[in-house]
Amino acid sequence: MRNLSVALALGAAFIVGCPGHAADVKEKAEVCKGCHGDNAISQMENIPSLAGQLDQYIQWQLVYFRAGSRKNEQMQPIVEDLGNEDIRNLGAYFAAMQPFKGTPDDNPELSAKGKQAAAGRRCASCHGDNFAGTKAVARIAGQREDYLVKALHDYKSGARVGGGQAAMADVAYPLSDEEIEALAHYLAHL
Numbered sequence: 001m002r003n004l005s006v007a008l009a010l011g012a013a014f015i016v017g018c019p020g021h022a023a024d025v026k027e028k029a030e031v032c033k034g035c036h037g038d039n040a041i042s043q044m045e046n047i048p049s050l051a052g053q054l055d056q057y058i059q060w061q062l063v064y065f066r067a068g069s070r071k072n073e074q075m076q077p078i079v080e081d082l083g084n085e086d087i088r089n090l091g092a093y094f095a096a097m098q099p100f101k102g103t104p105d106d107n108p109e110l111s112a113k114g115k116q117a118a119a120g121r122r123c124a125s126c127h128g129d130n131f132a133g134t135k136a137v138a139r140i141a142g143q144r145e146d147y148l149v150k151a152l153h154d155y156k157s158g159a160r161v162g163g164g165q166a167a168m169a170d171v172a173y174p175l176s177d178e179e180i181e182a183l184a185h186y187l188a189h190l
């Protein structure tokens, strides 16, 4: 009964509060862009681009940061101030932005190795044929190369656990440093 009235109240707030809510999410997103980049395309080392990242994926990661199951010193103070509605709004906001595009490939040989590793490890079976992701599985095409390397090492070392059945831990564990380097280079230049 209580849940129903909360749901109704939220629904009503959404309908009547639309312009206010849009301004609010834009304001909140300004803080994010300080690190994640003006168009949510990151210019900073080890900080991922968010533009065109999947709505569900973004929301889950914010929930993991807030719950402390994903740890990062820079994100920690940010998520403390976010409520569930903020998280929903921010997910939709960044997902709707023009996705990041890979930079021109300066090392096609390394990309070829990465492509081969991605096929051998069946990365596309979860991340999609174009690595554009689906639902809670991240878009990884065009992501920053340094961040991809960091993310794969974090899964491999167990520093990052991830959701679901910890799919990425099993995937990353057997990857060699050379494979990680090649995969990150390939994906970043798609």
Ligand code: HEC
Binding pocket: 028, 029, 031, 032, 033, 034, 035, 036, 046, 047, 048, 050, 053, 057, 058, 059, 061, 062, 071, 072, 074, 075, 078, 090, 138, 150
């Ligand atoms: C002080 C810099 C900083 C600010 C401000 C910041 N972030 Fe982050 N964010 C980071 C870093 C660094 C990471 C990478 C964490 C890691 O390596 O695990 C990250 C990761 C993320 C991720 C995970 C992305 C992925 O590909 O897994 C999401 C989602 C995210 N931030 C959303 C936000 C949102 C939304 C805001 C604003 C409310 C925000 N961030 C503000 C630094 C920042």
Ligand code: HEC
Binding pocket: 048, 060, 117, 118, 121, 122, 123, 124, 125, 126, 127, 136, 137, 138, 139, 140, 143, 148, 151, 152, 161, 162, 163, 164, 167, 168, 171, 183
């Ligand atoms: C069984 C399904 C599955 C397979 C196979 C898989 N992934 Fe993932 N991947 C996921 C899921 C689910 C997530 C989100 C996990 C989380 O919440 O941290 C993810 C997240 C990632 C991330 C983090 C993205 C970010 O923005 O932080 C990277 C990088 C990644 N995968 C790369 C790969 C690569 C490279 C391969 C092949 C070697 C691969 N994945 C194979 C399911 C998979």
